[in-house]
Amino acid sequence: MSALTVLDVTKSYGTTPVLTGIDLHVPAGTTTALLGPSGCGKTTLLRIVAGFDDPDSGTVELGGRVVAGNGRGVPARRRGIGFVPQEGGLFPHLTVAANVMFGLPRRQRRDRARVAELLALVGLDADLAGRSPHQLSGGQQQRVALARALAPEPSLVLLDEPFSSLDASLREETRRAVTRALAVTEATAVLVTHDQAEALSTASQVAVLRGGRLVQLADPRTLYRRPRDLDVATFVGEAVVLPADVRDGRAHSEVGVLDLEPRTGDGPARVLLRPEQLRLTEPGPEVPVARVSAVDFFGHDARVSLELASGRVVAARLDGRQLPEAGDRVGIEVRGAALPFPLEEPAAEPPTGPAAGVFGLAGEPFGGPDGAPSDLDTTTWTPAAR
Numbered sequence: 001m002s003a004l005t006v007l008d009v010t011k012s013y014g015t016t017p018v019l020t021g022i023d024l025h026v027p028a029g030t031t032t033a034l035l036g037p038s039g040c041g042k043t044t045l046l047r048i049v050a051g052f053d054d055p056d057s058g059t060v061e062l063g064g065r066v067v068a069g070n071g072r073g074v075p076a077r078r079r080g081i082g083f084v085p086q087e088g089g090l091f092p093h094l095t096v097a098a099n100v101m102f103g104l105p106r107r108q109r110r111d112r113a114r115v116a117e118l119l120a121l122v123g124l125d126a127d128l129a130g131r132s133p134h135q136l137s138g139g140q141q142q143r144v145a146l147a148r149a150l151a152p153e154p155s156l157v158l159l160d161e162p163f164s165s166l167d168a169s170l171r172e173e174t175r176r177a178v179t180r181a182l183a184v185t186e187a188t189a190v191l192v193t194h195d196q197a198e199a200l201s202t203a204s205q206v207a208v209l210r211g212g213r214l215v216q217l218a219d220p221r222t223l224y225r226r227p228r229d230l231d232v233a234t235f236v237g238e239a240v241v242l243p244a245d246v247r248d249g250r251a252h253s254e255v256g257v258l259d260l261e262p263r264t265g266d267g268p269a270r271v272l273l274r275p276e277q278l279r280l281t282e283p284g285p286e287v288p289v290a291r292v293s294a295v296d297f298f299g300h301d302a303r304v305s306l307e308l309a310s311g312r313v314v315a316a317r318l319d320g321r322q323l324p325e326a327g328d329r330v331g332i333e334v335r336g337a338a339l340p341f342p343l344e345e346p347a348a349e350p351p352t353g354p355a356a357g358v359f360g361l362a363g364e365p366f367g368g369p370d371g372a373p374s375d376l377d378t379t380t381w382t383p384a385a386r
């Protein structure tokens with residue numbers, strides 16, 4: 001497996017720039033996810049790496065060899081790249097075994113043991129070898145597609161939204177099987193996705209693209225904990241963003257006085273918390289209070305919408321065992337530090353619908369003009385009450 005290096009790659013379609021100065025290094029034997037909203041240029045970058053398209057400028061190197069740019073254009077079939085498209089792309093008239101064999105070098109084409117080995121690698125039983133693709137589930141088809149892509153021991157594997165056509169239960173299981181197979185074979189891989197959970201859980205580094213630019217390249221934990229701006233913060237997970245006044249290195253906010261990591265200078269700022277940092281407690285004179293405006297129960301956890309005194313609604317992710325009811329009055333406690341951002345950075349568009357207010361103002365304030373709790377029909381929640 002080889003390292004992939006993309007250097008200053010630019011691409012336009014007509015007069016519309018689609019990629020601008022992309023630099024990306026994928027170390028050998030690791031997986032990088034290309035994450036970004038629809039139309040940000042993920043597929044275009046993947047096609048340039050694969051050799052289906054040429055960059056206008058910049059270079060693509062595989063294993064230290066320039067395969068595109070600088071006047072070179074190694075054809076796609078000579079790059080030694082395995083490709084897994086969105087929906088398998090298996091040959092419908094061939095059996096599973098024949099599909100996998102198609103990926104094998106000519107001298108191994110009749111090697112049934114090697115086919116069984118590749119099927120086992122992606123977590124499939126050898127009994128499936130005689131089936132046609134239409135006799136497999138979507139997740140099984142994607143695994144066969146990966147087995148076929150890995151068969152020639154490619155220098156690089158490209159996966160273009162490989163789980164997007166699968167339903168939630170198959171998706172998780174298939175994602176795990178694919179991640180495992182990539183790790184076992186020490187494959188260098190690039191995964192295109194617009195699903196942040198998929199990117200964070202599958203890749204060793206995530207490249208966030210926005211409007212044809214690479215805005216952040218980081219390992220999943222750093223990306224989630226230290227997004228470089230609030231757009232990235234909201235793209236890679238749910239965000240609680242609050243105005244704050246920083247004094248002596250601590251942020252005075254509507255949910256209390258928060259530690260900051262990293263520290264920042266005094267003055268007005270905005271701070272980022274993740275919903276799992278919010279905890280509920282009994283309301284008291286020193287405790288910031290909120291009213292529960294909705295509870296979405298997911299079994300393993302729940303998302304609780306909290307309307308603060310200003311009317312701002314924020315989300316908390318809570319263990320599903322002790323939950324308040326909509327209308328309850330609760331106290332808020334914050335665990336861990338907040339991440340500060342300058343005040344002037346433009347905020348992302350406030351979302352609408354059930355997540356509304358995670359990012360901004362929504363709904364009527366529950367306090368009066370002076371911030372005092374109104375006489376809404378609220379009961380006080382205590383942690384031990386349910």
Ligand SMILES: Nc1ncnc2c1ncn2[C@@H]1O[C@H](COP(=O)(O)OP(=O)(O)OP(=O)(O)O)[C@@H](O)[C@H]1O
Pocket residue numbers: 013018036037038039040041042043044045194
């Ligand atoms: N062949 C083409 N001709 C003209 N414009 C194109 C072509 N291919 C892509 N585009 C445009 O380039 C931009 C980036 O497209 P691309 O498919 O790379 O985005 P993406 O991030 O993969 O999106 P999605 O997640 O929806 O697949 C889009 O605005 C798209 O309309």
